[in-house]
Amino acid sequence: MTEFWYHFRQNKGALAGLVVIVLIALTAIFAGVIAPHDPDVQYRDAILTPPVWQEGGNWSFILGTDDIGRDMLSRLMYGARLSMMIGLIVVTLSLAVGLGLGLIAGFFGGIADVLIMRAMDILLALPSLLLAVVVAAILGPGLVNAMLAVSVVVIPHYARLTRAAVMAEVNKDYVVASRVAGAGPLRLMLIVVLPNCLAPLIVQATLGFSTAILDAAALGFLGLGAQPPTPEWGTMLASSLQFLQRAPWVVTWPGIAILVTVLAFNLLGDGLRDALDPKLKR
Helix, strand or coil, X not given: CHHHHHHHCCCHHHHHHHHHXXXXXXXXXXXXXXXXXXXXXXXXXXXXXXXXCCCCCECCECCCECCCCCEHHHHHHHHHHHHHHHHHHHXXXXXXXXXXXXXXXXXXXXXXXXXXXXHHHHHHXXXXXXXXXXXXXXXXXXXXXXXXXXXXXXXXXXXXXXXXXXXXXXXXXXXXXXXXXXXXXXXXXXXHHHHHHHHHHHHHHHHHHHHHHXXXXXXXXXXXXXXXXXXCHHHHHHHHHHHCCXXXXXXXXXXXXXXXXXXXXXXXXXXXXXXXXXXXXX
């Protein structure tokens, strides 16, 4: 861990991304405490109030209000909670399924490898957002179905990465020694081989957070994700797009929130890749 932290902190962009992610996570956890207003309460006397630094702004609504008088800052804070939850659930589901498929394909090979990898190739041949839209349309609109749709889309990335890592490790001496010592297939996969394949999977999972947040926001924007009045960033963008010229802040703040969060996770993923891959260490 000391060596990892030494190499990780050399990347200033990754450190900045880590700080931003920690701040967003704390905001998501304590949104119910620090948010100035309830995200669903409508203040009819403050519809489309501009941010406080613009003419007509109000300190009660620092980032302004939307078209039905809801506080933008509070909705962004609760939206952070939803976005982090989406990222966590999507990465957990897709990583678990992809890890299992990749281990089976890489460890056993043969017909299992062919069937699994060809199925993954079919999923990868389709545009990811289009596939997510199709799955979400079949399951129906909603936040849970959107998370399932995004999970299906990213499974092939984890499966192929796990398979490649397992195939690089499975014939090494320590695996052969464990097999000779009597270790069964399950022990070989989960205890002997898997721990040595985790570095690229950790990096991919970190980058998967940004993909999950972005795809879920896109589904919300298209009306297939979280439904109003849920304070999800993509849904906030879709419901406020018609006020872009009249009240640009209702679109700007959710867009900035998505941009900053995705950028932070990408920077963190790059830093983890550099720190965990011996070939990239300075």
